[in-house]
Amino acid sequence: MTKPSIHFPKDFLWGCATSAYQIEGSPLADGAGPSVWHRFSHTPGRVQDGDTGDVTCDHYRRWESDVDLMQSLGLNSYRFSIAWGRVLPEGTGRVNAAGLDFYERLVDRLLSRGIQPMVTLFHWDLPAALDDRGGWLNRDIAHWFAEYANVVFRRLDDRVKYWTTLNEPWVVADGGYMHGVLAPGHRNIFEAPRAAHHLMMAHGAAVQAYRAVGRNQIGLVVNIEPKYPASQSDADLAATRRAEAYMNRQYLEPALLGSYPEELHEVFGDACPKWPEADLKLIKQPIDYVGVNYYTRAVVRSDPTAWPLKSTTVKQKQHTHMETGWEVFPQGLVDTLLWIRDKYGNPPVYITENGACFFDPPQVEGPVLEDPLRVDYLRKHITAVHTAIQRGADIRGYFAWSLFDNFEWAFGFSKRFGLVHMNYETLKRTLKTSAHFYSKVIATNGAAL
Numbered sequence: 450m451t452k453p454s455i456h457f458p459k460d461f462l463w464g465c466a467t468s469a470y471q472i473e474g475s476p477l478a479d480g481a482g483p484s485v486w487h488r489f490s491h492t493p494g495r496v497q498d499g500d501t502g503d504v505t506c507d508h509y510r511r512w513e514s515d516v517d518l519m520q521s522l523g524l525n526s527y528r529f530s531i532a533w534g535r536v537l538p539e540g541t542g543r544v545n546a547a548g549l550d551f552y553e554r555l556v557d558r559l560l561s562r563g564i565q566p567m568v569t570l571f572h573w574d575l576p577a578a579l580d581d582r583g584g585w586l587n588r589d590i591a592h593w594f595a596e597y598a599n600v601v602f603r604r605l606d607d608r609v610k611y612w613t614t615l616n617e618p619w620v621v622a623d624g625g626y627m628h629g630v631l632a633p634g635h636r637n638i639f640e641a642p643r644a645a646h647h648l649m650m651a652h653g654a655a656v657q658a659y660r661a662v663g664r665n666q667i668g669l670v671v672n673i674e675p676k677y678p679a680s681q682s683d684a685d686l687a688a689t690r691r692a693e694a695y696m697n698r699q700y701l702e703p704a705l706l707g708s709y710p711e712e713l714h715e716v717f718g719d720a721c722p723k724w725p726e727a728d729l730k731l732i733k734q735p736i737d738y739v740g741v742n743y744y745t746r747a748v749v750r751s752d753p754t755a756w757p758l759k760s761t762t763v764k765q766k767q768h769t770h771m772e773t774g775w776e777v778f779p780q781g782l783v784d785t786l787l788w789i790r791d792k793y794g795n796p797p798v799y800i801t802e803n804g805a806c807f808f809d810p811p812q813v814e815g816p817v818l819e820d821p822l823r824v825d826y827l828r829k830h831i832t833a834v835h836t837a838i839q840r841g842a843d844i845r846g847y848f849a850w851s852l853f854d855n856f857e858w859a860f861g862f863s864k865r866f867g868l869v870h871m872n873y874e875t876l877k878r879t880l881k882t883s884a885h886f887y888s889k890v891i892a893t894n895g896a897a898l
């Protein structure tokens with residue numbers, strides 16, 4: 450039987466995603482202020498092998514040829530983030546013209562090559578000067594973030610059609626304040642829900658500010674990892690509900706519904722704050738789309754000794770090279786997209802990140818580097834997106850994570866997610882077979898799957 454031909458919607462966005470601290474390098478160039486990730490990566494023991502974002506892909510200096518590479522792949526869109534500290538070195542107040550100019554030139558070159566920018570305002574690299582004032586633990590950060598957002602909206606909204614306020618507030622709150630494995634490295638269950646709440650207030654304040662000056666689309670990007678119970682026991686079912694509330698609903702529901710899931714009381718216990726209704730009204734500003742970052746699923750088992758969720762995830766069969774062994778599970782993406790369709794009124798969705806790191810085979814030099822496992826991963830997950838579209842989910846774009854191998858936060862350069870290989874000594878970019886595969890998928894709007 451011939452394979453049914455796959456086609457995506459006519460104006461579907463096909464892109465790659467990156468973030469400022471992970472690819473730019475030159476973190477203090479041209480008047481930029483340091484971020485919490487500059488400090489964190491320069492703190493011994495925080496990042497594997499002592500890696501930092503000082504150079505990484507050197508995109509801050511190679512951006513012109515990098516945009517040309519994106520064009521050669523046939524991308525019609527590119528998701529990147531703006532480093533807050535390049536624009537406002539102290540986080541508020543003084544604007545650093547050179548920083549804003551860099552992003553304006555990048556946007557102009559993307560548009561000249563037929564590539565739509567999707568711009569993230571915050572992808573974890575908070576200005577260190579604001580962390581010194583309490584950072585995400587200070588309620589004033591909602592105003593600080595809206596001030597920064599306004600500076601960028603006023604300069605670029607005539608050319609940027611797709612804005613994102615925050616990338617993955619869950620990772621910032623869980624990694625940066627609950628477990629302390631990401632910047633700013635706090636391990637405190639009383640801080641985590643407050644950081645989470647202030648992140649969402651900042652999101653709301655920026656969306657509210659956008660409605661006064663912006664004419665395009667703005668949304669929130671969340672990481673969703675669907676949770677499946679390891680058994681049908683009451684304990685495993687309850688643990689799965691807690692895990693789903695803590696990661697997948699804690700941010701989506703205040704943004705879309707104006708309320709927090711009840712299960713958070715079980716997670717945070719007496720650390721669970723009570724928030725004024727006005728806060729939730731601010732957070733629930735109407736947004737134009739939901740950005741979903743999907744990588745894997747979690748099979749959840751109750752574990753009363755595990756902090757703070759009293760649950761653990763059960764390792765599955767085929768998984769990627771991520772330390773936690775992220776399972777390759779494309780059905781989880783279908784389930785996630787249909788869950789959003791059904792539970793939140795079928796909002797417009799972009800898959801703002803999807804990808805995998807594998808132990809790619811030993812890299813021999815040459816025009817193309819073989820990465821068959823990544824090709825298989827992308828094929829299965831892009832097919833999953835198509836399945837969800839056929840079943841009525843309103844999916845409008847897909848961004849592969851990532852364009853380049855890059856700085857993978859606390860894992861440093863040890864994890865490679867790129868469709869394009871990065872040689873960190875020579876900074877040579879080399880396409881992998883996954884880049885060629887993705888180019889064909891884009892050129893045929895999905896038919897080449």
Ligand SMILES: OC[C@@H]1[C@@H](O)[C@H](O)[C@@H](O)c2[nH]c(CCc3ccccc3)c[n+]21
Binds near residue numbers: 617674
């Ligand atoms: O780890 C790969 C990428 C990062 O490089 C991006 O900066 C970040 O946006 C991003 N988020 C996720 C998923 C977050 C997650 C972490 C832990 C467990 C489940 C999901 C994966 N990634």
